[in-house]
Amino acid sequence: MAETRTRRGNIPAETSSLVGRQAELDEIAVLIGRSPLVTLTGVAGVGKTRLAVRTADRLQDSFADGVWVVELSAEQNGDLIGHDIAAVLGLREQSVRSQSEVLAEFLADRRLLMVLDTCDHLVDACAALLRRVLPEAPHVRVLATSRQPLGLPGERVLPIEPLEVPGAGDTGADAVRLFTERAHALVPGLTLDPVAVAQVCGLLDGIPLAIELAARRLRALSVQQIAERLDDRFGLLVGGSRTPLGRHQTLRTAVGWSHELCAAEERLLWARLSVFDGWFDAEDARAVCADGRLTGLPLLKLVDRSILIAEGSRYRMLDTIRDYGREWLRRLGEEDALIRRHRDHGRSP
Ligand SMILES: Nc1ncnc2c1ncn2[C@@H]1O[C@H](COP(=O)(O)OP(=O)(O)OP(=O)(O)O)[C@@H](O)[C@H]1O
Ligand SMILES: [Mg+2]
Secondary structure, three states: OOEOOOOOEOOOOOOOOOOOOHHHHHHHHHHHHHOOEEEEEOOOOOOHHHHHHHHHHHOHHHOOOOEEEEEOOOOOOHHHHHHHHHHHHOOEOOOOOOHHHHHHHHHOOOOEEEEEEOOHHHHHHHHHHHHHHHHHOOOEEEEEEOOOOOOOOOOEEEEOOOOOOOOOOOOOOHHHHHHHHHHHHHOOOOOOOHHHHHHHHHHOOOOHHHHHHHHHHHHOOOHHHHHHHHHHHHHHOEOOOOOHHHOOOEHHHHHHHHHHHOOHHHHHHHHHHOOOOOOEEHHHHHHHHOEOOEOOOOHHHHHHOOOOEEEOOEEEOOHHHHHHHHHHHHHOOOHHHHHHHHHHHHHOO
16 A cells, blocks of 8 residues: 655755746746646756756645655666655555556646656656656646656657856846856855956856856966866866766766767767857758768757757757867867868858
8 A cells, every 4th residue: 555754845955046047937837837747958057957946946835745856867777767756755555566557546636746857868768657657647747857858748848048148248147147146155255357257157158057167166266267268168167066976066077978878870970060160050060070970960869969959950059068079079080080071061162
């Protein structure tokens, strides 16, 4: 027989200020009202988890059976997701029935919000479980975070963009506010050069994780020095807070987690595309990147994985993602050849 504890949720306390994101929070709440499954996607460290946790906190009163966060980053085995959820919900079952069956029965008449955090590496297993459970649980809502959608019918996907980056001399942008708040938490009263702060935030594409890691370097460096050293962003942005698996300890491990989840031809394409420094289309990509090793170009797969940004028929990468690809291209020994191909393509009529 299943039993539960009497807790009404397990939302982790937020230990730092949340900057901006009002529009996203409102939109997520609306989507949750409309769909049983909402997935926040976006590049490494863009703030998906932060938004999901804040949403759960905001919506506590709307769910009589609580709001529950199930963090999956340390789970290696897709077959165990049901157990992970059951453990968080305090559900104990001693029977031979499958975990999804037990969960479906338990959730059938519950009114709760479940945050499935970090589904990236278990997308198919999460989808299979939710496909089984959600149709039988009309009052359950799932808010998933993942660098790619789960691919379930009825899923509402909300891509989370980086924070607004400043134009020249603009000190009101959210990215600048985040850098400034983290800087002052570290060194109260520190005077910051606004031009250099804006430059750092722009170079870091407005990615909150990268901005937080950069602000930590203020212990030893000035903002100008940080800006100057950002052409080696992966060398500079190390030493963040610990999360399970240490994914957010450095910018390299955060982006590397996406890289590990890519198939071989997606990694190769990511590396080769790093020679474009702005928008390109599928024809450009084919002309520069295709060869016997890479025949079909998985551009849409890279969009799905939050590696490429698509707008109409054009694509581009954030600088952080491009730099990672460039490092990989160098390691593959292909950098010179690809730079040549890109240059020759630019010259072609
Ligand atoms: N709007 C924000 N205001 C303040 N801090 C933020 C904001 N968004 C994100 N952060 C901080 O940036 C870091 C990365 O955010 P978060 O963990 O939510 O990213 P993520 O998109 O879930 O990354 P991953 O894809 O690796 O799971 C965290 O330390 C988080 O607190
Ligand atoms: Mg996350």
